[in-house]
Amino acid sequence: AQSVSQHNHHVILSEAASLELGCNYSYGGTVNLFWYVQYPGQHLQLLLKYFSGDPLVKGIKGFEAEFIKSKFSFNLRKPSVQWSDTAEYFCAVTGYNFNKFYFGSGTKLNVKP
Amino acid sequence: GAGVSQSPSNKVTEKGKDVELRCDPISGHTALYWYRQSLGQGLEFLIYFQGNSAPDKSGLPSDRFSAERTGGSVSTLTIQRTQQEDSAVYLCASTDSHTEAFFGQGTRLTVV
Numbered sequence: 526a527q528s529v530s531q532h533n534h535h536v537i538l539s540e541a542a543s544l545e546l547g548c549n550y551s552y553g554g555t556v557n558l559f560w561y562v563q564y565p566g567q568h569l570q571l572l573l574k575y576f577s578g579d580p581l582v583k584g585i586k587g588f589e590a591e592f593i594k595s596k597f598s599f600n601l602r603k604p605s606v607q608w609s610d611t612a613e614y615f616c617a618v619t620g621y622n623f624n625k626f627y628f629g630s631g632t633k634l635n636v637k638p
Numbered sequence: 639g640a641g642v643s644q645s646p647s648n649k650v651t652e653k654g655k656d657v658e659l660r661c662d663p664i665s666g667h668t669a670l671y672w673y674r675q676s677l678g679q680g681l682e683f684l685i686y687f688q689g690n691s692a693p694d695k696s697g698l699p700s701d702r703f704s705a706e707r708t709g710g711s712v713s714t715l716t717i718q719r720t721q722q723e724d725s726a727v728y729l730c731a732s733t734d735s736h737t738e739a740f741f742g743q744g745t746r747l748t749v750v
Binding site for chain 2 (some may be wrong): 534559567569570571574615617624625626627628629630631636
């Protein structure tokens with residue numbers, strides 16, 4: 526079975542700091558990769574996704590992620606965080622046929638104003 | 639519908655009672671998932687329905703848990719003889735199998 530690891534469980538940053546959240550997965554085949562965000566009191570929303578093509582993917586609100594196949598990684602980045610980015614972030618992986626979504630354990634981000 | 643709808647949004651039940659949680663997926667989505675989100679535990683896969691295929695039940699934690707999907711649309715997750723460890727947020731998601739999963743708001747279940 527696939528697994529997804531998010532090594533940072535809780536990250537605290539000040540506004541304008543740069544962000545990088547790690548995501549590693551275990552699967553040797555073709556994968557589809559996602560980052561979801563859950564703002565306080567809200568449902569999970571898609572931040573960005575990678576299916577194929579350019580391994581550097583840009584999403585909403587200035588987020589981007591880079592797929593590095595050799596490292597089985599899909600790290601999330603943002604050059605300058607805002608207080609409104611305070612949320613929990615989940616990395617997810619599916620196989621080429623989009624069956625089961627495997628999620629990481631999530632990273633709670635607190636941005637201090 | 640415009641999004642995935644789950645009901646009820648909150649459910650408090652006594653230990654030992656049965657509960658039913660409902661999910662209305664986005665119209666036309668062939669795949670439907672149930673996940674459980676416990677405090678600090680991330681998202682735990684429970685069950686996956688894809689069209690008319692047999693569901694993938696590999697994530698159901700015990701035989702007290704079951705789910706069905708009628709007519710390829712609405713799904714019901716049933717937990718029998720609830721236990722306190724069943725307390726969690728139960729999330730439903732749907733997809734058309736070619737893109738991302740769309741999530742509902744979840745049902746917060748509290749077993750007292």
